[in-house]
Amino acid sequence: MQKKFLILWLSLGSLMVSAQSEDITSIPAKKKHQIYLGIEGGSRSFETKSRDYEFIRAEAVYYFGYHNNYSQLSWLTYAPFVALKAEYRSHNDKFWLSSGLRYSSIKTIMDSYSDYANNSDYFYVMLNQNQQETYYYRINEIRETNQYMGVPFEIRYSPFKPRFFRLYFKLAIDLNFKLANKREIEFFDPAMKIHEKEIAGLFDQPGSFYAAGDLGVGIQLGRQNKPNFRLEGDFPSLVFTPEAFGLADNTFGGGVRISFIYPLKTK
């Protein structure tokens, strides 16, 4: 599947390169080193892979009257972020290297497929049992937020001469260190909130670190040595440590980001 994404990505890039190469009004590159400071914001979303939690009771799901083995659980994971970055540009202004600090929070929501499948709004979690007594609790939703401080390492390449509108490509990795974790449980019966801590503790705890990488393509608006605005798409975003998260595994995804950069130093 990742191979398909790469082909799709390269095809899209080729089309955009072809379109822009017809622009004959480009401005010759100014051979100057330049450092920019920038602020960036955006969000990524990941494909989430459920784990086999033995304490979650399976639910009946039927289609055409036949049993269906698909999980009744629904997952949503997204990761908004903001970053402060410094960027160094090469002599010919075609390679842009940047790094900085990025704050991100990965939010994962786990609930039932009730909206689509008309199943119950909850799922059962077994908290404890002895030989003759077992205790289930009905859960509507579990929400987890992990906050991270990360360091991105990014290289962007624009094959075109400086001009107001520039297409570029990006290769990036980011290393992220966990700052905090919060897990909230919404019970079918709100009075069961007294068991929140115990049930939250049944699920795996997130690791202290995760790493991810992006391929991306974007457009930059702005003249050389002037403030620039960027709109960028990440696809795919690959998580190198898929098991580093608490409720489920995050594998790959995509995202969008915008950034504003300001020239700091000209040589």
Add this chain to the structure above:
Amino acid sequence: MKKLLILFIIIAAVGCSKRSGLSDSVFIPDSEYTDLPAYSEWGYNTFGANYERSVFVYSRNVMPLKVIVQNQELSFVFQGVIGNYSDDYLSMKITIPDTATTKYQDLLGLNDTRINLSGSEVVVEFITDQNNKVIEILEGELYFKRTQKIFVDDVEAEVILSGYFNLKFLEDGIPFSMTDGRFDFGVDNDNFYNLN
């Protein structure tokens, strides 16, 4: 990803799924006998056994187990079909002498209990559309491996009976066998009947 997409398409196209809950049957296939439910202790309301070259399994359309107390006897009625997704309904009623059971919670006392189906005080009947036939058991056992009381949101909900069964019997002079049987039932006031 592909599975999710297929699931979404099916849901969008059909939209005929069913409400889930403790009373539904949840089919988790056995890894070896894939037409049978795997042995479980969750109260998935399933049972199944290999029956000759077919299977005797629960059906979604009928209550898989009824427990009846009457005249100092306790009966377990396994209601299902011969062959997966067929409409060849069959009920197997196993009756044992009992004086202790008056409410469904009393079934907890069956924990780790083996019942010899060929015993003289045990009666096994097969019930089809209009026929009620007492079966001559050659050998067989109903084993309640585990019984447990379930609490949902700290409120008592049902009793779960989980275990195994198998039997060899004569029908019209011909021997048949029902093997590898397993069951996992939730019992509450909806399927427990005290007719005394």
